[in-house]
Amino acid sequence: MATSSYTDIDNQLAWSINSSKYVIRDSWISLRADTCQTPDGVSVSPYYILEYPDWVSIFAIDTNNNLLLTREYHHGAGLVALGLPGGAQEERDSDATAGAIRELREETGFKPGQLINLGWVWTNWGNHTNRIYSFLATNCTPSDPQKLDPSEAIRVKQVPLNTFRSEHLEQGYHRLNAMMALEYLQREREANAPVQAKRHRGSPEPL
Structure with a gap:
């Protein structure tokens, strides 16, 4: 039996992003709301993401x-x-x-x-x-x-x-x-x- 590569496993675990919108975006904070879907088809929405520089x-x-x-x-x-x-x-x-x-x-x-x-x-x-x-x-x-x-x-x-x-x-x-x-x-x-x-x-x- 062939062994799945690490990339294959990642693809089985990673969410997909169907849409995104910014809730607030200014000089202090950037807050994004994503509509996501798991590999099993479960919808996760909204999922909030804080965008910051390193x-x-x-x-x-x-x-x-x-x-x-x-x-x-x-x-x-x-x-x-x-x-x-x-x-x-x-x-x-x-x-x-x-x-x-x-x-x-x-x-x-x-x-x-x-x-x-x-x-x-x-x-x-x-x-x-x-x-x-x-x-x-x-x-x-x-x-x-x-x-x-x-x-x-x-x-x-x-x-x-x-x-x-x-x-x-x-x-x-x-x-x-x-x-x-x-x-x-x-x-x-x-x-x-x-x-x-x-x-x-x-x-x-x-x-």
């Missing part, structure tokens, strides 16, 4: 090994809390990396010495169209004053990296970004440990 999140460390956190008001949760710099990718951004550099400079006034793309995940693949890109920025230095939107009020808090725990962040994808960044840094330390030990045992490195 988002970026940056785990940023300055040259003094401090983590750059932002403290601001989040109206959905109704609270002021610490988070990572980040935001929505804009049309002027050539890609997610450009968006991350811009958001970091606008929200914190810092620029990265090195920027590492840690990968992306879907925001909420049930009803959101966008992805979140997580970045690690190291050797960050002050560059420009903050450039905030009129509705934004952001305070930058510099926290020694060795005192930070991902549990300090209450936003889900910020915590994920932190865990990915800390794991990356740990792998880098482990990879460099044998080299550093060898240098200590041998002759000093030439200047």
Whole structure:
């Protein structure tokens, strides 16, 4: 018996969209209502979809090994809390990396010495169209004053990296970004440990 390919299985599971209309579409939100049908012929209508641009999140460390956190008001949760710099990718951004550099400079006034793309995940693949890109920025230095939107009020808090725990962040994808960044840094330390030990045992490195 032939085995179904992954594509065949996908086709057996995927819904079809018979029609779509926008409920609201402005500079803040784009809400779409789809009329869908399952492969078994079941109608799902309306199914609401939120269309957003991709988002970026940056785990940023300055040259003094401090983590750059932002403290601001989040109206959905109704609270002021610490988070990572980040935001929505804009049309002027050539890609997610450009968006991350811009958001970091606008929200914190810092620029990265090195920027590492840690990968992306879907925001909420049930009803959101966008992805979140997580970045690690190291050797960050002050560059420009903050450039905030009129509705934004952001305070930058510099926290020694060795005192930070991902549990300090209450936003889900910020915590994920932190865990990915800390794991990356740990792998880098482990990879460099044998080299550093060898240098200590041998002759000093030439200047």
